[in-house]
Amino acid sequence: MKALLLALMAIGLPAAALAARDVVSLNLCTDEALLTLAPHRAAAVSFLARDPSLSVVAAAARNVPAIRADAEAVLALHPRLVLAGHYGAQSVLVALRRTGVRVLTFGEPRSFAGIRSQWQAIARVLGAKAHGKAAIAAMDAQLARPSAPRGTATWLEPGLADAGVDSIEAAVLRHAGYRPVVRSDGLEALVANPPRLLVVPAIPRFPSLADALLTHPALAGIARKTVPARFVVCPGPWTATAVHLLR
Amino acid sequence: MTRYLALLLLVLCVASLLAGGAGLGVPPSTILWLLRLPRTVLAVAVGAGLGVSGAVLQGALGNRLADPGLLGIGGCASLGGAVAFYWGLAAAAPLALPLAGFLGAALGGLALFGFAARAGTGLAFILAGVALASVASALLALAMALAPNPFALAELGDWLMGSVADKTPATVLLASVPIAVGCAMLLRLGTRLDALALGETTAASLGFDAAATWRWAAAGVALAVGAGAATAGGIGFVGLIVPNLLRPAVGERPAALLWPSLLGGACLLLAADLLARLAPMLLPLHAQPRLGVLTALLGAPFLVILARR
Numbered sequence: 001m002k003a004l005l006l007a008l009m010a011i012g013l014p015a016a017a018l019a020a021r022d023v024v025s026l027n028l029c030t031d032e033a034l035l036t037l038a039p040h041r042a043a044a045v046s047f048l049a050r051d052p053s054l055s056v057v058a059a060a061a062r063n064v065p066a067i068r069a070d071a072e073a074v075l076a077l078h079p080r081l082v083l084a085g086h087y088g089a090q091s092v093l094v095a096l097r098r099t100g101v102r103v104l105t106f107g108e109p110r111s112f113a114g115i116r117s118q119w120q121a122i123a124r125v126l127g128a129k130a131h132g133k134a135a136i137a138a139m140d141a142q143l144a145r146p147s148a149p150r151g152t153a154t155w156l157e158p159g160l161a162d163a164g165v166d167s168i169e170a171a172v173l174r175h176a177g178y179r180p181v182v183r184s185d186g187l188e189a190l191v192a193n194p195p196r197l198l199v200v201p202a203i204p205r206f207p208s209l210a211d212a213l214l215t216h217p218a219l220a221g222i223a224r225k226t227v228p229a230r231f232v233v234c235p236g237p238w239t240a241t242a243v244h245l246l247r
Numbered sequence: 248m249t250r251y252l253a254l255l256l257l258v259l260c261v262a263s264l265l266a267g268g269a270g271l272g273v274p275p276s277t278i279l280w281l282l283r284l285p286r287t288v289l290a291v292a293v294g295a296g297l298g299v300s301g302a303v304l305q306g307a308l309g310n311r312l313a314d315p316g317l318l319g320i321g322g323c324a325s326l327g328g329a330v331a332f333y334w335g336l337a338a339a340a341p342l343a344l345p346l347a348g349f350l351g352a353a354l355g356g357l358a359l360f361g362f363a364a365r366a367g368t369g370l371a372f373i374l375a376g377v378a379l380a381s382v383a384s385a386l387l388a389l390a391m392a393l394a395p396n397p398f399a400l401a402e403l404g405d406w407l408m409g410s411v412a413d414k415t416p417a418t419v420l421l422a423s424v425p426i427a428v429g430c431a432m433l434l435r436l437g438t439r440l441d442a443l444a445l446g447e448t449t450a451a452s453l454g455f456d457a458a459a460t461w462r463w464a465a466a467g468v469a470l471a472v473g474a475g476a477a478t479a480g481g482i483g484f485v486g487l488i489v490p491n492l493l494r495p496a497v498g499e500r501p502a503a504l505l506w507p508s509l510l511g512g513a514c515l516l517l518a519a520d521l522l523a524r525l526a527p528m529l530l531p532l533h534a535q536p537r538l539g540v541l542t543a544l545l546g547a548p549f550l551v552i553l554a555r556r
Contacts, residue, residue: 048397186535187413188282192269212337216415218281 022080023126026069026092028055029234030083030106033119035060036135036236037128043077053204056230056238071095081125109235111171112143119237135237142240147177147247151196154181156214168235172227173199176246187218194222199246201229248497252510256291259517263287267524268535285419289411290520290538291513292419293479296426296471298512299505301486303433306440306501307464308363308372311494311553314487315472318376320355321481322383324469325407327351328477329387333394345421348477349469355379356465364458409482409539411520422478429470430509436463437502444501482539484546485512491553519545 021043025031031049034042035057042064048054049061067073069089074082074096082096082103093103104125109115116136123132153176155169170180181195200214231242264283265272274283297315304313315321331337331347362375439460442450447457476482489511490504497503519541526536 054397186268188268188274188278191278191282192274212415212418213413216281216413218277221277 022078023083024067024074024077024079024081025049025083026067026074026089027083027085027106029085029108029236030122031055031061032057032234032236032238033106033122034083034126035064037123037131038126039064041126043079044074052230053202053228054230054233056234056236071099075099075101083122108168110167112139112175112239115139115168115235115237115239139237139240142244143175145247147175147243149179150177151179152181153178153197153199153246154190154195155199155201157201168232168239169199172232172239172242172246175240175243178246187213187216191218191222196223197246198222198224200224200226201232202226203229248493249506249510252507252514256510256514256517259514259521260287260291263290263517263521266521268527271528281416282413285414285416286411286520287517288423289414289419289475289479290517292423292426293411293475293482294485294513294516295430295509296475296512297482297485297516298489299430299433299509300468300471301488301512302490302501302504302508303436303440303464304468304486305490306504307436307443307460309444310372311491312373312487313376314484315352315468316481316483316485317380317487318355318359318373319379319381319383320352320359320468320472321476321483322380322387323355324348324352324473324476325481326383326387326390327354327473329406330390331477333390341417341421344418344477345425345474348475349425349473351383352473352476353466353469355383356469360461360465363461405537406480407539408537409480409542410537411479411516412523412535412538414478418478422474425470425474429467429472429474432463432467433471434505434509436460436467437505439463440501440505444499480539482516482542484542484549485515488546488549489515491549516542 020040023034023038023041024043025034025045028046028048031045032055035045035049039060044065044067045061047066047068049064050058050066052058055061065077067077069084069092071092074092079101082093082101084093084103084105086105086107093105097103106118106122109118116139119132119136120129123129153173155167155173157169165180165182173180178197181193198219203211225246227242227245231238231245264279264287265274267274267278267283267286269275269278273279300315300320301313304315304318305311307313325348327347327350328344330351331343336343336347359372359376359379363372366372366375439450439455442453442455443457443460445453450457450460472486490508493504493507493511497507516538520538523535523538523541526532527534
C-alpha cells in the first residue's frame, strides 16, 4: 500500500485525493495549516482550533472532530500522519511514534522568512504545494506595500512580557513601519519611556491577569492599537493581516 | 518597639515611593500616583494583614508554627481568587475577586478552627493545616486545568509567585478595605488571646470562651489575608517569621505582639518588595524577582533556625 502511494506521489498524482481524512493535528498552529492547506485530509484537530479568538480557521474546524492530545484517541482514528508542536504532549508523540505513526512537529516561525519556509515544508508534507505557494504569494503581496516610518512601538504579550526583537511580533511591527522597543520588566519602565504606540493582542473570550493589567490607568496616556491575537498566536500567511491592521 | 517599627515603616514607605523600574528619585506624577503609591499601599496592607494574622493564629492556638500560609488559609484564598478570575466572575464584577479570596480564606479558616475545637492545637493541628494547604493547591491546579482559558496554567505559575507590582489603584483599594477591617478585628482580640494563653479553663473562668475567640480569629484572618492573597497571589512566611522575630523583644504575651506584628509584617513585605525592585539595578537580571520568591527565600532559612531551637 505504502509503495503504491509512494509511486503515485512520484508520478505526480495528489495523494490527498486518495487518502481522505488521514491527518490528525494536535496543536493550534498545525491545525491552522492543515485546515488551510488540506481540509479534506483532516481527521481531527485540537479543541482550540474552534475558538474564533485564537484560530483563523474556527469556522472550518467546526466541521472536523476535535481531539485532545491523547495517544489512544489519536490511534482510534488510524491517522497516517500526526502534526504537532515542538512543545507540549511530547510523551503522547513518543507513544505514537512507537506504534509506527508518522509524527511531524513544527515550531513557531519568528519572521516572515520563517513563515515562508515552514509553510512550504507543511504544504509539501500535505501534498498541497500549489495551495502553499498561493498563500505565500498573497502574504508577500500584502507585505510588499511600503510602510512609512512611524516611530517606536511596544508589543505587549499576555503576562506583560515584551515579545523581544527576535519575534514575529517585532517582525510585524517592522513591516508596519514601527521600530520595536524591547522594554524591561514592569509597567513603570514602560510609562517612564513610553513608546509611540502600544500594540495589544485582543483575546476577547479569555479574561487574563495580563488583560486586567492593560486597563491600568497609568497606561491611559499611550496610544494603543489592538490586533486580534489569532493573527500572531500562530504565525502564518495571515500574519500579514496584522501588518495591514497596524499601517 | 511599636514606635520604632512605625518609624521604620514610614522610612520604608518614603523609600518605596522613590525607587522602582523607572529609576531612583522622585518619578513623574503618573508613575508616583498610579504605580508606586498603589504598590506601596498594597505591600503595606498585605504585609500588615499577614503579620497580625500570624500573631493572632500563634496566640489563639498556642503554637508558634501557626501561619496563614503554612496552614492553608492563604492557599484557600488563592483558590477563591483563581476561580473568580479565570471563570470570568472578576471580569463581570470587580468586587468578585477580593470577595472570592475572602470566602476561600473564611472556609479554610472555619475548617481549621473547627478541627482545633475538636482535636486541640498540637501537632495534629499543624498536620491538618498542611493537609488543608495541599488540598487547596490541588483544587487550585484542578480549577486551572478545567478553566475555559488556555492561558490560565501559564499565568497561574506567575501568579503563585506573588507580586504587588502594577496593580490598578481600584484593585488596591478593593483589597485594602477588607484587610483594614480584618486587621481592626484582630487587633481587638488582645485581651481574649491573653486570657486564652492562661489555658482554656482559666480563660473560660474569666468569661472568655475559647471557641468564640477562635471564631473571631478565623473571621479576622480571613478578611486580613483573603483579599490580599486574591490580589497579590502567594506570599508566604511573613505571618510565620514576623511574630517569632519580634517575640524576644516584646515578650510572650499575645496581646503585646499584635501591633508590632502588624507593623513588622508591613515593614518586612515592603522591604522585600524594595529588594525586588532594586535587584535588577544591582544584579544582571532582566526582570524584577517575584515578591513571593523573596519572602520564601528569606523565610525558609528562618524556619530551619526555628526548628533547631
